[in-house]
Structure formats: structure tokens, C-alpha cells
Amino acid sequence: MLTAPARTEQLAARAARVMPGGVSSPVRALRAVGDGPLFVDRGRGSRLFDAEGAALIDYVCSWGAAIAGHAHPLVIESVERAVRDGLGFGASTRIEVELAEEIADRVPGIERVRFVCSGTEAVMSAVRLARAATQRDLIVKFEGCYHGHSDALLAAAGSGLATLGLPGSPGVPQAAARDTIVLPFNDQSRLEAIFDELGERIACIILEPIAGNMGVVPAGPAFLLAARRLTDEHGALLIFDEVMTGFRVARGGAQERLGVRADLVTLGKVIGGGLPVGAYAGRASLMDLVAPAGPVYQAGTLAGNPVAVAAGLATLRLLDNRAYEQLEAMGQLLQHGLVDGCARRRIEAHVERVGSMISIFFGIHAPPRSYAQVRAADHESFAAFFRAMRARGVLLPPSGFESWFVSLAHDRSAIAGTLDAAANALQALECSLAAPVPQGSES
């Protein structure tokens, strides 16, 4: 564990006294990468400034939400304008209608949108709706996909559970997890077999169409088409969890990029621009089952909060075609630089990228297509790479089971700075990989 400078150390000690693990979300504890605590003072563009004032080129980007970069002037201006009129009313506002219209305009097949405050709430609500619409209980999810921390979805999840190596979580009653079927991601034959056996009892399949919570692992086209076909054949629903991919991988999200239509879509992150907004959305015949239009209950004090919605709407309005071209170009530049850096040092690694979502898997060559294959990667080397990059002013997501995010603020100079740091970090890694293991040391 690297020692942290004074202010950070002090903050970490105070946090540990009043917060579990000293953090508000497990992955922030940096335990998986064996690094010292991080406290951020502020962000600007592609950079964060930590409690010591050190600048870090940031690839966490608030876990994808800060797609416009930190403190984008137009987003800040929109939020400032909104806060002057009050922070929230528990009543409908014009701006939430505007955001719902913007989402419906962009995402194929969306006729109704319901706002909530997080991706977890969006998924929990969409699954409840799918169970109500089909009058069935079973749900199918995939190992390594993460859909938030609601009880039914924590089984064999990605992100923080994968990072901490947790199969699930204590406190989730058997009754809650019993109706969740977990299959290997991208395993079409297992999916077909489960529908042969239980198809008439399955309410929905939920998946990340481009998984980002086990590192970046795209769903294969045939696998996605099989999920679409099987749900249609058996009267089940297909839910795309696009909390991460929504409005990141294309103007209309993964449905547009991949050309496969889902029945329900869950959204988050980008639609809040860094403030707490989630949503679930789909065709009217489904969504109009949600109260008060229908009997499926879901509610929230801060749902559609005007300040948070203002940040999301301002962010979406920055995402025009040129923006997606830029995200693609900078993502490609970063990927090619990392591939080149590993090749020069004969470090075995695979760099996966979809648009502005990217991740590196050390110790494997073939692109991983399942959680088991990602687990077989060299996560120790990733941890060493993370520490070396942070020491050189670049902050990666603190886990090999996460996606890096490129924002509109990551210009050529930010990418160049990242690749300079990577060249040094990979050199250090090469030396450590080449160093003979001392005789008699622990394996």
C-alpha cells in the first residue's frame, strides 16, 4: 500500500471513523489495486485535482456520467440557472418533460420514460414491470453483468462484487435470489437450454448489451439475436441495461449501435451529467402499466429532480454527431497507443474498446467474452499498472473489472499525456514481470 500524503491521510482517518470502509461506494476504497486513499477536491475538463492538489487525467469520469468532462461550462450554467429557482419541489416540472422528450427522440422504440434517482432503482423498477407485464417471476441475468445492488440482481454480478471477489451479498434472502437465473455471458447454448426448460416461466432477460462491469466485454451479435428471438418466442421481455452505454456508445445507445431492439431500457449516468438521475423506458403498452397510469407501483421523492435533470439535459444537448465522432477518435487513439506500448515491451495484453469505453486485460491475448475469461486475466499486473499510472498523474478505474471512460474533454494532449505515462508504467511492469521470482518466496 502506497503511503498517502498528509491531507489525504487525515481525511482517510476521519472518513474511516464515520463511514464503512471510509467510502460511499466500495470500489472507491481502491482495495483491489492495493493503493492508498484518494480524495478529490475538484474536477475540470479531463482532470481531477486531489486533496494534495495533484492533477490526474481522469478515466473514471464519475463512472461514465461526466461524458462532457468535469465542470463543463454549459452544464454548470444550466445547473446554476436551475438552483436559483429552488432545489426540488416534489412536483412535475417543464425540464423533466424536456429530458423525457429528448430521450424518447434519441432511443429507438421509447414512447414513455419514468425517472428515478439511480441505475439500481431503474433496473429494480424495470424488472418489477417485466414481472407484472408477463405475470411471471423468473429473471435471467449473466455472470459479470452488474445491474445495481437490488437484492434480486446481486447474484454473480460484476463491478464492485467482481472487484471484491464476492459471489453475491449476505443479507439477500434466498427468496429474493431464488428466481434469478445466472448464466455465462455470451453462452447462446446455455441460454437456449434454459428457455427450453423454463421459457414459459421467464419474465425477462436483463443484460448489458456491451458489458462494462467486467471490463469491456461486448455481447456477441448472435448471442444478442438469440436473446431477442427467445424472449419473443416465449413471451418474455428483453431488458437492455444501458445505464453505462446509454448515450455513450451512440446517440441512441447500444440499441442503435448494435441494431437490436429491447422491450425496456434502463438508463443513468449520462442522463444526470454527474447528478443523480436514472430512468427506465419503453413502449407505451408496457410503461403505461406503471402507476398512476397502471397498477405497477414505483415512486420517489427526488425522482425527476429539476437540478439533476438540468445537468442531464445540458449534457445530452452536447452529444451531437460531431461529439460521437470525437469520442470515437480519441478512444481509438488511446487504444492504439496502449496496444503499441504493450507490443513494444512484449507485454501480453488485450485492449478492448467500444467507442469511448475501453479496458485492458493483462496476461491474455484473445478478447475475453465471458466473466470466467476476464477472471483468468492477470489482475495483479493491472493493480501494479493502476498504481504506476496514478503515480504518473493518470487515474484509471481501480479495478480490472471496470471500463475506462473517455470524455469530450479528453483531447489529443490528454491522450498523449496518458500514453507517455503508460509507456513508463508498462516499462516498470515489464521489469517486474521479467524479474525472477526469488527462490523460496511465496508463489
Ligand code: KE4
Ligand atoms: P447506480 O445504482 O450505481 O447508479 O447504477 C447501477 C448500475 C446499473 N447498471 C449498470 C450497467 C451499471 O454500470 C451500474 C453502476 N455502475 C458502477 C460502475 N461500474 C457504479 C460504480 C459504483 O458502484 O460505485
